[in-house]
Amino acid sequence: MPKAYVFTRFGGPETEAFVDVDRPHPGPGQLLVAVRAAGVNPVDWKQRTGYARAGGAARELPAVFGNEVAGVVEETGEGVTGFAVGDAVLGNPVAGGYAEYALLPVTVTAHKPAGLSFTDAAALPVAAATAYDGVDQLALPAGATLLVTGAGGGVGAAVLQIARTRGLRVVGVASDGKKGFVESLGAVHVPSGPDLAARVRTAAPDGIDGVYDLVGGEVIAEAATLLTDRAKLITAGTTQEAAERLGGARVVRARNAAVLEAVADLVVRGDLTPHVTRTFPLDRAAEALRTVEEGHARGKTVIVVGAPADTGAAV
Template sequence: MAKAFGFVDYGGPEVQEFLDRPVLEPGPGQLAIAVRAAGVNPVDWKVRRGWLGRERELPAVMGSEASGVVERIGAGVTGFSLGDEVFGVAAAGAFAEQTLLVAARSAVKPAQVGFDQAATLPVAAATADDAIRDIGVGAGQTLLILGIAGGVGSAAAQIARSRGIRVIGTAGDANRAYVESLGAAQLHYGEGVADRIRALAPDGVDGLLDLVGGEDARAAAVTLADRSRLVSTVDPTTAQDLGGRYLTHSTTPATLAALAGLVAAGELDPHITGRYPLAHVAEALALVESGHARGKLVLEVS
């Protein structure tokens, strides 16, 4: 049996608990790994609350990205060997001592990149990379990120900067120094945000990555000349109303390898602001669910 953390019904933190589950065998297209680290993301608690559907068989193990060591390889999988240090999207929950990865959304971890760093890449950094590609903004242009201080926003700012894109982003004033450390200009969200955006970008912005949704997205969108360059990861309805769209994921092993390469080269810092043992996973989830987590939180699994 392997220790795992999940939920026994849909709802709030009260439905979470530790679980014992059998060691999993990989199916076609899967890797079985001994987990070394797992990233904690907003999607994890949203799944638990049932906001993304209620089709999962319960109890369900939480967590969507992990790194670890390959123990068994499923049918049809190529490019991986037993003992490889890997990272990727979890097929059976990441908050566990042992789990399965989707091989088509996994990659071998470079030796220069830690398990903790690698575990932050398959969801947040990959989402950021997908979004920048989807928006189509390029070198010399300006990207506006709504909610820049979180995991996806922090990664997007650095990835964009590495490509010669100017970045401005909304965040609380307490996060000004942090946002500037990402190579971006911070501005306060809320009433009057369009005027503050124009003060930094008088000609408007060339792309908008919405990680907030709602009225903040509506207010900021007026500074974007081409609404087709608005991509949201949180609010498909508002994005469509504004002429933009919901994010299309296109992550591949090559994409993940490239992101790990940026980490190894020092161009992408996952900004891990909290490390928790698996026994304290509920604390990490509570911080992410509060909406006040900066950067990335990681579980370290022995």
């Protein structure tokens, strides 16, 4: 039987386990995909703790981890058009992606370009798409300055690159250990820690025009003080209520195939690199999740399902 990595109840890592599952069957508007790679994101372990994504349904237990995958279509559901068995795709699974098979709704599934590896493709549907949606939401003009907190992670690295393609000047907040990484993406690095606002003002003496927060807490509160227009404060690092108290808002996700196609095209054109820095086989899914849960991952972590040769990545 196919394998999947799940959490059996809400809580910590002790709730995680590998289980045998039935091979899914696609319903109307769905694709059954043989997973080749699954991206790892902070939302994965947060859902294990009982966190419910804004606008999302509560997870049924046991629940398969994972919110972004790339793979090959094995079967199509009723009413599906534009996809066929054998197509390489990327998208957001219906109910988890740390598995050998996943169901994908066609509304948030895109064809994988031939020039994009499965491993890189699996890093796009959550991290890169969230970055893309947020930069669109801010709608800053070319030449404006964007402050990105949590700039060294998967979403942050994508924000830095996408913002640069829009002609923005970018200031990235990250630990000292990620200074070289942030600067390699064309951003001015500001070290995280107390008195952040003062360091940002030194790095950007002409001011900050927008903030894309990925941290929350005291960091977003301090970053907000740098803005004259709080409508240009968005976050994927805290709740809508917390953002509204500061005059800002959560990132509004488009959750459609068009955004997936757009970010995949950016990668193929060389304007966006997913920066997959760690890969793990499915049987080491726990290790992959810990690298992200501990908060020290640089770039993206991806779980490889099947032979590494299928994904274009070394494990």
